[in-house]
Amino acid sequence: xxxxxYSLFGPDAxxxxxxxxxxxxxxxxxVPRKVMKDLMARSDQPxxxxxxIYYGSMILLAGxxxxxxxxxxxxxxxLAYGVLYGSASDxxxxxxxxxxxxxxxxxxxxVYQIASFMIMRNPATWRWSHAxxxxxxxxxxxxxxxxxxxxxEVAKLILNFFGIxxxxxxxxxxxxxxxxxxxxxxxxxxxxxxxxxxxxAAIVHVSIYAATIGLAVGTGSILPLMVIGLPRMYGAWxxxxxxxxxxxxxxxxxxxxxxxxxxxxxxxxSRFIYWNMNYHVEHHMFPMVPYHALPRLHEVIKxxxxxxxRSIAEAxxxxxxxxxxxxxxxxxxxxxxxxxTAKPYREDFHHYVPGMMPPSAAE
Amino acid sequence: xxxxxxxxxxxxxxxxxxRWDHAGKTFxxxxxxxxxFFATAGLCTHENVHLCDGLVMGNLVECPKHNGQFDxxxxxxxxxxxxxxxxxxxxxxxxxxxxxxxx
Numbered sequence: 001x002x003x004x005x006y007s008l009f010g011p012d013a014x015x016x017x018x019x020x021x022x023x024x025x026x027x028x029x030x031v032p033r034k035v036m037k038d039l040m041a042r043s044d045q046p047x048x049x050x051x052x053i054y055y056g057s058m059i060l061l062a063g064x065x066x067x068x069x070x071x072x073x074x075x076x077x078x079l080a081y082g083v084l085y086g087s088a089s090d091x092x093x094x095x096x097x098x099x100x101x102x103x104x105x106x107x108x109x110x111v112y113q114i115a116s117f118m119i120m121r122n123p124a125t126w127r128w129s130h131a132x133x134x135x136x137x138x139x140x141x142x143x144x145x146x147x148x149x150x151x152x153e154v155a156k157l158i159l160n161f162f163g164i165x166x167x168x169x170x171x172x173x174x175x176x177x178x179x180x181x182x183x184x185x186x187x188x189x190x191x192x193x194x195x196x197x198x199x200x201a202a203i204v205h206v207s208i209y210a211a212t213i214g215l216a217v218g219t220g221s222i223l224p225l226m227v228i229g230l231p232r233m234y235g236a237w238x239x240x241x242x243x244x245x246x247x248x249x250x251x252x253x254x255x256x257x258x259x260x261x262x263x264x265x266x267x268x269x270s271r272f273i274y275w276n277m278n279y280h281v282e283h284h285m286f287p288m289v290p291y292h293a294l295p296r297l298h299e300v301i302k303x304x305x306x307x308x309x310r311s312i313a314e315a316x317x318x319x320x321x322x323x324x325x326x327x328x329x330x331x332x333x334x335x336x337x338x339x340x341t342a343k344p345y346r347e348d349f350h351h352y353v354p355g356m357m358p359p360s361a362a363e
Numbered sequence: 364x365x366x367x368x369x370x371x372x373x374x375x376x377x378x379x380x381x382r383w384d385h386a387g388k389t390f391x392x393x394x395x396x397x398x399x400f401f402a403t404a405g406l407c408t409h410e411n412v413h414l415c416d417g418l419v420m421g422n423l424v425e426c427p428k429h430n431g432q433f434d435x436x437x438x439x440x441x442x443x444x445x446x447x448x449x450x451x452x453x454x455x456x457x458x459x460x461x462x463x464x465x466x
Contacts, residue, residue: 040418099425099430105442127444128444131409134429135410135428191444191446193446194443286427287427288417288418288425
């Protein structure tokens with residue numbers, strides 16, 4: 001069993017570079033150019049519709065919550081508002097960060113900035129960490145967005161359903177960004193030319209939180225924080241639930257997204273909150289395809305992918321036992337069977353990559 | 364430097380690009396919506412991804428890996444995560460052939 005070091009300055013990071021893993025070419029399902037061009041085509045209409053529903057629902061729910069405050073009758077409205085604030089903001093941040101949600105660039109930028117604030121991420125930092133996540137998905141020591149590190153700390157995973165660890169990590173980081181720019185780790189993936197943006201964005205975020213806290217203290221009520229800040233915790237559960245499924249229990253240090261990412265069929269409400277990121281193998285394989293075209297992409301390439309999980313519950317039934325086994329055996333992972341129509345996994349390459357777990361560790 | 368016969372004008376759809384390899388180097392040749400042809404280095408300046416799998420939108424090409432964008436007419440980096448401009452190469456059309464001056 002090998003111990004993993006997730007530090008961006010650690011031996012695993014060095015090994016990933018020296019072994020050639022970081023320079024290797026990822027596997028892609030072959031899609032005819034004309035079909036792919038059609039799938040990549042941008043459109044404002046779906047995202048404008050969804051964004052009107054999204055922000056309209058938030059205003060309505062928060063308004064009712066405020067009107068009923070402090071009655072217990074306000075609770076259901078806060079819970080619904082919280083999921084839109086603390087979970088749907090994650091997918092908006094993600095899609096607009098890629099620049100694929102809208103055709104019009106400024107629309108992507110506006111929603112990205114708002115979503116970054118709500119999900120408590122510095123917009124000038126996380127854009128770059130996510131680029132690394134796509135280049136080096138689940139490469140130990142290289143990917144700064146690994147949600148389930150091995151051995152998994154199950155208690156921490158559960159705490160984060162309430163955003164506790166994320167918020168605890170966010171507060172000192174955003175204060176540090178506001179005072180002195182990116183942290184040393186952030187400077188490994190944020191270009192020097194962007195460091196000023198990191199600091200400016202942090203100052204804006206800190207100022208809004210300071211004003212909100214000031215209003216709460218001034219009015220002697222937590223109501224302002226129920227609207228801004230706290231929903232990142234009481235509404236985080238949905239994005240953590242769906243986020244764990246993206247890569248949890250699957251392989252690391254591989255160059256085939258079919259081995260390290262998971263596609264899950266979900267109910268329409270979760271798909272709205274998650275903006276179709278349940279098609280996660282498809283998204284990683286072809287990040288330029290907008291969220292609204294991912295179901296079509298799935299139909300085009302599903303012959304080459306492991307069968308998707310049929311529901312969130314089924315996906316958890318697959319993932320959770322694997323995470324528990326990884327507590328004792330870090331090399332364990334789920335290796336899903338491919339359909340007969342698929343090209344085989346690139347085992348020939350993976351066998352020669354130091355740090356890659358042996359196939360015998362797989363289920 | 365000599366002009367190299369790279370491809371036929373009909374090899375590239377309007378508002379699209381192709382990959383063209385020559386003398387051990389890789390290039391991207393574009394057919395703009397206005398019917399003009401352009402050529403740039405073939406790899407994104409961010410992480411050496413082939414631009415030929417990317418998307419041409421008007422005068423922009425978007426990298427297929429991280430969605431960075433360049434103006435392929437000038438090579439200017441237009442959207443993060445690309446920060447370094449793309450090298451461009453002169454192009455001329457003679458008859459139905461596209462020629463690139465490879466420096």
